[in-house]
Amino acid sequence: MNRKRSIRVLLVDDERAFVDTLARRLTIRNLQVNVAYDGEQALSRLQKNAPDVMVLDLKMPGIHGFEVLKRARAQAPLTQVVILTGHGSDGDAAIVSELGGFGLLRKPADIETLVRKICEASHASRAHA
């Protein structure tokens, strides 16, 4: 539980009602959560204070999630990126892996599955530090 408390997560999604509610649920589960509502905001947060894990939507106004993922991996290589998207193409998972993403979950995801993925990603992030 203590280890989980120290995991810093940045949630990135333009659907405010979704991301704000999910942030509360993850906070209840002892994660340190911050939110960004588009790709630009996310990259700016990343520059100031890189989290352990970024949970990122793909289809957002402005910069597409793939571009955010690419830039995030270059800007903050220790931050692991989990894609959480309602977009269903099989090709997406391959692109995510090619761009260095940690994994892809379909939205809506089971909360415990998401927490487990975040913990695994955080573990990978710390192992690379």
Place this chain on the structure above:
Amino acid sequence: MESANLREQIKYQKLFVGIILASFTHELRNHLAVVKESSGLQQDMIALEGSVKDLSGLVQTLQTVDEQVDNALQLTSFLNRFAHRMDNEEAYFSVAEVLDELMVLVSRLARQRLVALDTDFSEVVPPVVGDPANLQMLVFFLLDEKIRNLPRESSILIRIVAAQGGAMITIASQGDGLEDAEQGSRCPREVLHSVARGMEAEIIDGEGTQETGIFLRGAW
């Protein structure tokens, strides 16, 4: 030659329907995701506190769920109408109604590109005759080309005006034009012209690339 043309048309009709369905299901999943997380949050709170202590929070959650269900219902109604446009290859229809449906289904694509879609369907125009599903495809690809190639913060105005006993749809971009067009079009213009000819309609390109019109013959 004719069957090659037909194959090309079918290919792009499938692409059009695929794009619309992908965008629609994505949007629907987003609404369902909000419902799922809102319900999950209330379950978390009850598990944490043993009972509902924050009644106003609960009411707010229920309102959010209600709104998301309404949004999803509205979207599915438009999708249902969109599907039924394919029932008849030749029908009398209101251009405004057909375009209203399309606008709802296309608005997400425009939002993602930070392009505003404005409509002016206020002019009373006669019903037209033709294939409404093909008209939606024509307008979609013409709009899509502009959405994909316009700079951010641009806008597109779609108008319907009466013209020569029929109707004219104009699609005008307001921004820096398409000079920095890099994405091109997802459907070749010759396919669109061929689809238009099939319904006795005509695509008319204005000066430069800023405005495109589609003329549709009237029903009477």
